[in-house]
Amino acid sequence: MAGLEGTEQPRGHAHAAAARWSPTVEDERALKALELYGNPTEAEVPLPSRPESAATARRLTQVVVLRQWGLPPKTTEDAVLLVSELVGNAVRHTGARVFGLRLHRRRGLIRVEVRDPSRGLPCLMPVQELDISGRGLFLVDKLADRWGVDLLPRGKTTWFEMRVNDR
Numbered sequence: 001m002a003g004l005e006g007t008e009q010p011r012g013h014a015h016a017a018a019a020r021w022s023p024t025v026e027d028e029r030a031l032k033a034l035e036l037y038g039n040p041t042e043a044e045v046p047l048p049s050r051p052e053s054a055a056t057a058r059r060l061t062q063v064v065v066l067r068q069w070g071l072p073p074k075t076t077e078d079a080v081l082l083v084s085e086l087v088g089n090a091v092r093h094t095g096a097r098v099f100g101l102r103l104h105r106r107r108g109l110i111r112v113e114v115r116d117p118s119r120g121l122p123c124l125m126p127v128q129e130l131d132i133s134g135r136g137l138f139l140v141d142k143l144a145d146r147w148g149v150d151l152l153p154r155g156k157t158t159w160f161e162m163r164v165n166d167r
Helices: 011-020 027-037 053-068 073-093 136-143
Strands: 045-048 098-106 109-116 146-152 155-163
Touching (some): 027 053, 053 073, 053 098, 073 098, 073 109, 073 136
Antiparallel strands (some): 109 155, 146 155
16 A cells, blocks of 8 residues: 555654655655646646556655645655555545645645545545555544545545644
8 A cells, every 4th residue: 555654653753754754865756746747736736547646646745845835854754645545545446537636735734635536435444453455544544633525516525634833
């Protein structure tokens, strides 16, 4: 499952994970994704519903949250992980050909949205320690301050919000 690499660390040890994560490794690819697909803060970015689009969504999120908004690496790491989970769900469970990515920021808050044409609602399932799948919404529920689903006339938007410190 995309982004599962961060799950072995308890939330209380987040500083160790942030120290290992190096955003500069992906900077060039992230900037290229922004150039190719567009800025998800300005308009919804349509991405093909394929597993490799999760990497594009992660890169777009990284360049916006870390570079454009200037938020800390730990916030960026969490947002990148969670967008990967929402995209993974959209790709695996909706049958869509395309999904949309949008990022918003307002005072003290960031919001990440993934829109798809399915009206099927995601389901938060109980997770056991040895489960190898089904952890996506569990991670979103644990790391995001709020998350939810907005039903649309044709599809839905699954979103999460994270509180951030404004400088």
